[in-house]
Amino acid sequence: MVKAKKSALLLLMLALTFTLALSACGKSDDKEDKTETTPASTTEGTNTEETDKNEPAPAENAAANLKEYKLVFTYPGTTQKDEAVIEEEINKYLKDKINATIDLQPIDWTAWEDKVNLLIASRDPVDIFFTAQWSKYAVNVGKGAFLDLKPLLEKYGQDITNSLDPLFLEGSKINGINYAVPTNKELAEQGGIVYRKDIADELGIDMSKVKTIQDLDAVFATVKEKKPEMTPLYLLKGENFNAHYFGNYDALGDTSVPGLILKDKEDTTVKANYDQERYVENLKITRDFFEKGYINSDAATTTTMNTDALKAGNVFAITQSLKPGKAQELENSLGLTGKLAQIELNEKTVSTGVTAGSMLAISTTSKDPERAMMFINLLHSDKYLNNLINFGIEGTHYTRDGEIITPADKSGDYAPGAAWMFGNQFLNYVFNNEAPDKWEQFRKFNEGPKVSPGLGFVFDSDPVKTEVSAIVNIDRQYQTALETGSVDVDKVLPEYKDKLIKAGVEKVIAEKQSQLDKFLAENK
Numbered sequence: 001m002v003k004a005k006k007s008a009l010l011l012l013m014l015a016l017t018f019t020l021a022l023s024a025c026g027k028s029d030d031k032e033d034k035t036e037t038t039p040a041s042t043t044e045g046t047n048t049e050e051t052d053k054n055e056p057a058p059a060e061n062a063a064a065n066l067k068e069y070k071l072v073f074t075y076p077g078t079t080q081k082d083e084a085v086i087e088e089e090i091n092k093y094l095k096d097k098i099n100a101t102i103d104l105q106p107i108d109w110t111a112w113e114d115k116v117n118l119l120i121a122s123r124d125p126v127d128i129f130f131t132a133q134w135s136k137y138a139v140n141v142g143k144g145a146f147l148d149l150k151p152l153l154e155k156y157g158q159d160i161t162n163s164l165d166p167l168f169l170e171g172s173k174i175n176g177i178n179y180a181v182p183t184n185k186e187l188a189e190q191g192g193i194v195y196r197k198d199i200a201d202e203l204g205i206d207m208s209k210v211k212t213i214q215d216l217d218a219v220f221a222t223v224k225e226k227k228p229e230m231t232p233l234y235l236l237k238g239e240n241f242n243a244h245y246f247g248n249y250d251a252l253g254d255t256s257v258p259g260l261i262l263k264d265k266e267d268t269t270v271k272a273n274y275d276q277e278r279y280v281e282n283l284k285i286t287r288d289f290f291e292k293g294y295i296n297s298d299a300a301t302t303t304t305m306n307t308d309a310l311k312a313g314n315v316f317a318i319t320q321s322l323k324p325g326k327a328q329e330l331e332n333s334l335g336l337t338g339k340l341a342q343i344e345l346n347e348k349t350v351s352t353g354v355t356a357g358s359m360l361a362i363s364t365t366s367k368d369p370e371r372a373m374m375f376i377n378l379l380h381s382d383k384y385l386n387n388l389i390n391f392g393i394e395g396t397h398y399t400r401d402g403e404i405i406t407p408a409d410k411s412g413d414y415a416p417g418a419a420w421m422f423g424n425q426f427l428n429y430v431f432n433n434e435a436p437d438k439w440e441q442f443r444k445f446n447e448g449p450k451v452s453p454g455l456g457f458v459f460d461s462d463p464v465k466t467e468v469s470a471i472v473n474i475d476r477q478y479q480t481a482l483e484t485g486s487v488d489v490d491k492v493l494p495e496y497k498d499k500l501i502k503a504g505v506e507k508v509i510a511e512k513q514s515q516l517d518k519f520l521a522e523n524k
Contacts, residue, residue, distance in 0.1 A: 069368045070101045071375055074119065075130035075421055077106040078308065082392065082414040089393055093385060098374045106416070110237070110303040120145045127366040128376065130421055131180050133356040134244060138174060138254045138458060146179040146361040152373040153178065159381030163424060171355025174458055180359035181376050184424040186323045186442050188449035189357070190348040191246035194310070194327050195317040197341035199227065210343050213241055213285050216317075220294040223316045232294040234315040237480040239306045240299075241282040242273075245321035249276070250351045250452045252512060253459035256475070257468050258505050259512040263349040263452035268520060270513040272505055274497045283482055283489045290485030299484035307417070310334060324441035328434045332407065333417030337433055348445070351452035358420055379423025386427040390419045398429075404436065405429040457519045464511050467504030474499050 080086070083104055091101040105126075107115045113136070119126055120143055129146070131137045140146060153161055160181055161169070168182035193216070200207050203226050205219055220232035241247070244255055248263045252270070259270045262278065273279045289295050296302065296309070306318040311334040320326060320342070327342040334340075360379075362372045378385050391398055391405065392414035398405040419428050430438050461468050478496040481487045 066099050066371065068095075068099050068101065069371045070103055071127045071368075071372060072103045072105060072125060073128045073375075074105045074107060074116070074126050075418065076109050076112040076135075077416050077418050077421075078108060078305070079106050080414045080416055081412075082397070082410065085396075086388065086392060086414055089388060090385065093388070094375070094378075097378060097382070097385075098371060100371050100375065102375070108303070109305040116140075123365050125365050125367065126363045127368070127372045129361045129363055131359050131361045133172075133251075133253065133353045133458075134238075134255045136254055136256060137180065137356060137359070137361075138461070139256070140361075141174050141179045142462065144364055147364055147366070147369055149178045149181065149362065149373070152362065152369060153181070156370060156373040157181070157377045157380075159377050163380060168355050171352050171456065172359060180356075180361035181380075182355060183358040183360075183420060183422070184380060184426055185358060185420050186425075187354060187446045188323075188348045188350050189245050189354050190322045190344050191243065191248070191346045192320060192322045192342055192344040193317045194320045194322075194330055194340055194342045196310075196315075196336075196339055197327075198339040199223070199230070199316055200341075203227070207341070207343060211345070213282065213345060217289070217292075220289065220316070221292070224293055227316070230314050230316055231296050231309075232316045233289060234296050234306050234309045234318050235286070235299040235484045236296075236302050236304070236306060237300075237484075239319050240483045241286050241319065242279055242483045243319060243321075244353065246319055246346065247276075247278055247282060248346050248349055249273075249279070250353060250454045251459075252352075252454045252457055252516060254461065255353075256472055257459060257461050257508065257512070258471055258500070259459070259509045261452070261454055261516075263351050263454075264347045264450045266453060268453050268516060270509055270516060272497075272500065272509055274493060274500070280489075280493070283485075283493065286483065286485035287487075287489045288485075295485055300481040300486040307334060311336065324445050325434050325438050328431065329417065329419070331433060332411075332431045333415040335412050335415070337407070348449045349452060350449040351455055352458060356458075360421075360423075376423065381424070381427075383427045386423050387429055389422055390416070390428060400429065403429055404432055406432045453520075454516060456523070457516055459512050459515055461508075464504070464508045467508050470503040471500060471505055471508065474503055 087102060087104055094100045094102060116129070120140060131140065131146070164182065164184050165187070167187060168184070169178055172178060172180060172182050195207065203222055205222055207219070210216060210219060223230060223232040244251065249260045250263045251257065251260055258272050260273060260276055261268055261270055286295070290299070307330060309315045310318050310330070322342050322344055327340040331337045331340045360376050362369045366372050379389070394400050396408060397411050397414050398408050419425055426439055430436060435441055474496070478492065482489065482492060482496065
């Protein structure tokens with residue numbers, strides 16, 4: 001069975017109780033002299049670009065005599081206009097640090113899953129993959145796509161292990177092995193919406209009254225009536241009211257494998273989605289919204305990401321996994337400064353899926369995994385490099401006053417909005433429209449989340465891999481259409497359920513329940 005050992009689970013629970021605050025500082029107490037790992041130890045007005053550049057990199061001495069190597073880095077996102085400019089700057093910097101260059105290869109979100117599958121199947125030469133539990137991390141580990149990182153972390157990842165809260169590394173292991181390095185970011189998650197505050201104000205909509213999904217009905221009705229050219233709610237595959245972050249579903253591993261428990265409840269009975277009351281209720285609400293014309297008519301088939309649709313200017317709201325300042329982050333990446341706000345619509349939680357919710361893995365096709373780990377280590381420790389890959393070039397894409405940055409004229413030419421993917425968020429500068437105490441807010445956000453009863457457990461789907469393969473194909477046919485409200489729930493859900501049962505979903509559920517029960521018994 002794929003699971004954490006008893007001591008690891010105890011560590012997870014202790015980490016939640018006593019060390020969540022440490023993660024927000026991006027360091028452990030015995031590393032307080034490493035100023036690059038925490039904004040708390042960098043005072044405004046004292047850090048210049050030059051001092052950031054001169055921060056020591058632990059891999060420099062080891063890499064001094066290495067031949068130059070080009071790293072291929074693949075992650076989900078929209079290609080930026082100034083991507084080549086940023087690559088050039090990164091390459092100048094990496095030359096002295098680890099004698100490497102970088103080839104940034106973003107893949108559009110809507111094509112991400114299929115293209116990654118193709119890259120892995122064809123054994124294309126990639127050095128670093130973005131991965132996550134919700135993005136087939138465990139499945140791809142099972143395919144032999146990612147390296148065991150233990151020896152690389154020990155030799156070239158000291159800044160990672162010194163600054164990253166133990167909860168992340170323990171919670172992202174598979175069979176006791178780290179196949180990817182988690183991003184140092186928030187430990188809790190919470191679902192809700194990001195919406196156009198300027199439009200709500202213009203229309204006189206009181207968004208403070210929105211506490212549940214149902215409360216959005218009146219809001220969307222007003223938007224549709226008074227702004228008929230605007231889509232009240234933009235949904236698509238994986239970004240809807242039944243997304244894991246919105247329904248608070250714990251899939252206990254890869255989200256493409258059926259069988260859920262609720263993160264905000266104590267019940268550990270594993271159920272298929274069609275047997276989860278919350279899932280079915282959300283389907284019906286979504287269908288009602290679709291029929292009322294609140295949702296984009298192409299929700300089941302669109303290849304446009306919700307953030308891109310919001311940027312285009314004719315969308316009022318999108319679903320999002322929220323954290324402090326998420327709306328302001330999107331304002332900066334989408335060029336909508338002062339126009340967005342967020343509303344939390346469920347309880348904040350923590351699960352194994354969060355600790356493994358954003359990671360960088362080293363591909364087994366890499367010709368120089370050591371150099372790949374050196375680069376990942378720099379993303380966790382080197383303030384200049386981290387902010388360069390996230391926000392671009394100072395003076396071109398932003399101006400800076402201490403830790404506060406302001407968009408410059410060319411800010412829109414490089415705004416990937418991917419800081420949560422790249423290394424250590426606590427190295428990030430803070431935009432002028434964000435709270436100056438953003439990282440303190442993250443610390444508070446990490447305190448007191450509801451802990452999923454499945455924390456520390458990851459399902460091993462190998463005993464039912466035939467059934468899982470068949471179910472994935474059925475999901476492609478039905479799941480997105482149902483979850484975006486595009487089809488009649490009363491008619492299509494029974495058909496979907498029938499096909500899942502015939503494909504062996506009940507066998508998968510039984511196997512997942514058996515493994516979870518054993519895990520819970522061993523970790524009482």
